[in-house]
Amino acid sequence: MKHCLLLFIFFCLTKIASAQLGNLSGKVTDHNQKPVSGATVELKELNRKTMTDDNGNYEIRSMVYGSYTLNISSIVTEFKSMKIKIAGSSERINISVKDRSHRELDQVTVQGKTEKRKIETSGFSVNVIDTKEASLRNLQTNELLNRTVGVRVRQSGGLGSSATYNLNGMSGRAIGVFIDGIEISTYGSSFNLNNIPPALIERIEVYKGVLPAHLAGDFLGGGINVILKKGGMRNNLIASASYGSFNTQQTDLSGTYRDPKTGLTLRGSGFYSYSDNDYEVRGKFVRNELPNGQMVETRGKRFNDAYKSYGSRFELGYTDVKWADNLMLNYNISDTYDEVQHGQYMSRPYMGRFSKSKAQVFGVDYRKNNLLLEGLNFTFNGVYSDREQYIQDTVSYRYNWNGEKVIGIRGIPLRTLTGAQQGAPTMNTISRQIATLRASLSYNIAANHKVVFNHMFYVVDRQDSDELRTVLERNYLSTSDLTKNVSALSYEMEAFDHRLRTNLFAKYYQQKIDRMDPVQQVVNGQPTRVERVTSDNRNTTGYGLAVSYSLKPNFVLIGSAEKAVRMPGEQEIFGNQSDNVMANPSIKPEISDNLNLGFRAGAYQFDAHSISISGSGFIRNTQDKIVALSSDRSVTNMETTNNVNLSGVRSIGFEAELNYIYRKLNVVLNMSKFNALLQDKASLFDGKQIPNEPFFTANGNVQYRFNNALQKKSVLNVFYNFGYVHPFETIWQLKRDEFNVTPTQFIQDLGASYRFPNQKMVLSFDAKNIFDKEAYDNFAAQKPGRAFYLKFTYNINNF
Amino acid sequence: MKKQFLKLLMFGAFATAVTVTGCSKDSETTTPEENLGDANRWITVSGALMGTTPGDGNGGTMVYSVSVTDAKNPDKSISVYDNGFPVRSQRTARLQSSIDGSTLFNIAYTGPNGGEFSKYKVNGGASYTELADKVNISSYATASPRWVKLFDNDQTGIAVNVSNVKITTEANGTTYRYARGTSTVLSLNLQAAGIKTYEQYEIPLSTAEEAQGFYIGRLDAPVLNKAGDKLIIGASKSKYNPATGLTDNTGAVKIGAKSVIVDYPSLKNPKLINSTVSQGNTNGYRSFNAFLGEDGNIYQATQNGTAGSHILKINQSNEYDNSYVFSLDAALGVTGTYVEAWRYAGNGIGYAVYSVADKGGYIARLDLNARTATKVAIPDDADLSFNQYQGFVVNGDEVFVAVTPVGKDGNIYIMNSRTGTLTKGAKLVNKAGNHYIGVF
Secondary structure, three states, X not given: OHHHHHHHHHHHHHOOOOOOEEEEEEEEEOOOOOEOOOOEEEEOOOOEEEEOOOOOEEEEEEEEOEEEEEEEEOOOEOOEEEEEEEOOOEEXXXXXXXXXXXXXXXXXXXXXXXXXXXXXXXXXXEEEEEOOOHHHXXXXXXXXXXXXXXXXXXXXXXXXXXXXXXXXXXXXXXXXXXXXXXXXXXXXXOOOOOOOOHHHEEEXXXXXXXXXXXXXXXXXXXXXXXXXXXXXXXXXXXXXXXXXXXXXXXXXXXXXXXXXXXXXXXXXXXXXXXXXXXXXXXXXXXXXXXXXXXXXEOOEEOOOOOEEEEXXXXXXXXXXXXXXXXXXXXXXXXXXXXXXXXXXXXXXXXXXXXEEEEEEEEEEEXXXXXXXXXXXXXEEEEEEXXXXXXXXXXXXXXXXXXXXXXXXXXXXXXXXXXXXXXXXXXXXXXXXXXXXXXEEEXXXXXXXXXXXXXXXXXXXXXXXXXXOOOHHHHHOOOEEEEEEEEEEXXXXXXXXXXXXXXXXXXXXXXXXXXXXXXXXXXXXXXXXXXXXXXXXXXXXXXXEEEEEXXXXXXXXXXEEEEEEEXXXXXXXXXXEHHHOEEOOOOOOOEEEEEEEEEEEEEEEEEOOEEEEEEEEEEEEEEEOEEEEEEEOOOOOOOOEEEEEEEOOEEEEEEEEEEEEEEOOEEEEEEEEEEEEEEOOOOOOOOOOEOOOOOOEEEEEEEEEEEEOOOOOOOEEEEEEEEEEEOOOEOOOOOOOOHHHEOOOEEEEEEEEEEEOOOOOEEEEEEEEOOOOOOEEOOOOOEEOOOEEEEEEEEEEEOO | OHHHHHHHHHHHHHHHHHHHHHHHHHHHOOOOOOOOOOOOOEEEEEEEOOOOOOOOOOOOEEEEEEEHHHHHOOOOEEOHHHHOEEEOOOOOOEEEEOOOOOEEEEEOOOOOOOOEEEEEEEOOEOOEEEOOOOEEOHHHHOOOOXXXXXXXXXXXXXXXXXXXXXXXEOOOOOOEEEEEEEEEEEEEEOOOOEEEEEEEEOOOOOHHHHHOOEEEXXXXXXXXXXOOOEEEEEEEEEEEEOOOOEEOOOOOOOOOOEEEEEEOOOOOOOEEEEOOOOOOXXXXXXXXXXXXXXXXXXXXXXXXXXXXXXXXXXXXXXXXXXXXXXXXXXXXXXXXXXXXXXXXXXXXXXXXXXXXXXXXXXXXXXEOOOOEEEEOOOOOOOOOOOOOOOEOEEEOOEEEEEEOOOOOOEEEXXXXXXXXXXXXXXXXXXXXXXXXXXXX
């Protein structure tokens, strides 16, 4: 199967389309001859869209000669439709449109709005996060996600600390995280949402529950797809540097160059982040130990939590040439150093435990619309990555929150019982080689009917090596390879004058694990190491439907349903000797029925007021949930764990978002509340909320803009943000014990950004957690208190 | 606030009064007359909440206390799950109680406060007052220590642990030599919460046993000898496959049952003693496993032996008496007995809760002198299991035990160790997936 696919891809890459093609460009102006920016220009027959730039210019490339309908729409102008004809290689058509009202042009919201709206009304339960504003401010990508409705980022500390994502009550392996549609694990832990600055991101799509076919993978709870900046058609260079509390330094640089004659395109970006993360922690979990074992509450600065990360990405290729809309070769390199301050709980601070990871990733992207025949679009991504992760933990002294050695009852420093800070001493290197290939072919069967076929192939090969293990143990550790194939076929239809959009899809999951267990056998009278290979092959199917219906132009109903699948992982099937996890070869995939129903209304205009509202409800019904069970009465009294299928969990909830704009004021409020209830008739907790998951959160952002504030033509934006997390229980309990409940969290931030009159420089200042409230994320793991950051961004366009 | 404090003081005074009367009564009744113990004490019932599967008890522990009269009254109903007080622990709490039932001692097992020793004053019903003096022993005995109190009038608790088990090879790096861990023994002052002392050592098995891959995997259930100068600590053996250095859980080969002896109160000079009677482990599970009899010998139960559970005898020279053979399989006429927990009741009589071939839950009355066992006539139930059972109350001649099949209602039963009679006590109201795990 995969060989056929590769052959096909090769065939496609070498074939060059032979039809005559022309380019269309022009300028959109209003009745005052002023350019209209952000207007959508659409070639109706080809379903191809573009947006006008700040000067009103648009460009659509590589169209077959012929007659077309051109539609121009914008929030500030009246809709216009016109017939055009492409007969030459470069047609220029300027368009004049009527103003809708006398609103100022600068009130039109940001670029990318139409792409955002297009995705958000595609039928899937999806939010699109625009990173344009955030890229100029002192915001991390994870912070931006955390402010999104229904998304909870659970991070155990400051900058760089490991993060997990919770989408409306689903988390862990149920959530897929992608970069440009490729699973993020391919890039390794040194290139993740912790260190990719918003400046390098075009937008983030957050799918809840139902994933569209092109994001193929076995995920139950949805996914986060990060679209990296492609730089557009213009040459540009953006550089920024920021400095703030806890010695936090971040810089990034990105640039694009395109030769208009040949289409040769060069892009490069790089980042560097560093933080001491030495913020103060306090509260009931921060205690120092006296020599007689008594515990006293204390305050302490984190002392083993520094984080350093740098990386860069280079791309070289051709854009908008006859034989490719996009052909880019890319190379990523990244490196991270991360100190670990504590384990799951803050009870005991660590000294000297750290991890280092590095990754080199090679990739190729190819995209060609109207390949061979009109309406046949082809894309291909291939990524190969070589990742290495090293964990070291060799310090055997115990430390307290003052960063000093703990003195024991005999007056001498105490050593840990295990010989290291967290478990046994380790100097472990894990190497992984991962290849991901993804190809997509779509064909417009007729106007408004499209079929898309997607295939994803994933293979990972992993080796572990711990310097501190004996050669004997290392010789007999098992190794395994994992191969995944996910095929998806979807059918997209638009009807009733684009008011109804449907997307019907089916997915086929196949997973194969080869595991090599070395065993000792007597061969010719000699005990010999023999490699025993076992293989596990399994497959399953899922399917779904996404529908959106536009009752009125500004009122859209959205619904989606899917039977989603998560295949059991390598450790869940084969176990892991070193962690005493037993094998369970008969474990079944986890299946979830996901249902979403919602609406998007607006924007409604009342004079200068504009309001848009969206809301949705959801049900997720998970069966055969995979959980780890401990069995501590086996023959040798060794505590062991194995993974089994349990009855399920049902999540029911809703989320809502309100956006209000009045002249220069922009307010966004959102909230999400759900019940994730255990479905297990045999359990006392049947029908009770799953603990350790925040289930009620709310966020608010207020932004106000001052034009010409200090200097003429300058822009000053001020921001206010709050985040609320309702207290939640951290373990199963029949009676509420406040010790096992996180406190109410209400964190407020302030910020301002100033754009200088030359439009090239932006200076921004952020004060986070201004009232220095205790903020927790993972249970009892405290996040930074009050902190200040300053950032400078320099931007050059069209050089 | 002030009022509450006053109330607390009054409760304290009341509890002290109860304690004093209890003690005086104890010393009075040394006659061979029927001994009904302390009629004014509290009986605390504990129930384990399920974690992920019914009966696993990993969801924490609830407690509720009643009077002795109520505990004996079959018309009374107790529901710890509806009315009880949650004892702080991520998984099942490791509870112990004072002799008079007025104080509960707990060491939290795992979680953010794992290894924390705390005390609760028993006030009746769901009222428990957590006392301020706390001590964390996790630096010495991990966040999941195994501990019991000594029978020294509630003065001392002993926590034990084995950690950091490492394989050592010959210089070539590929020939297995042995695996050893660090054993910790720690004594805890129960009265004024604080660590008394601790010792850590490697305890090697014999060279032959080590070459087979065996090592001491767990310690638990320490008991003080008659002279008060030695602690006898139960041990379990784990095994690696010396050919591959991987865990060997097959149980195909077994070696003799062992205990660790250390000096008391210094906790120094660890030494292993070896039984030829049983190949089981002697560490029990989450409660006492060995008791000092009036005859000066220590009686210790085994688990996971090749022929069911045995009761072993350790004499006053602190050595196994291999001439004493008491096989529960033989005494009960079944195969595969497994003592989940047991309690010595005095005068050579003990009560054991056990399973047979990993199934069921039964109680047997043991006569340690005659080496006989008789099944106690509690109702048979397929869902009854005493796995994780922790607590019996011995009040005079009477032994209180909580009997609930997983997810079903049950009762407190009162067994008279002198007469052998069985009485049904208060009803224990249960919930799906849960079981009661002790009376304290």
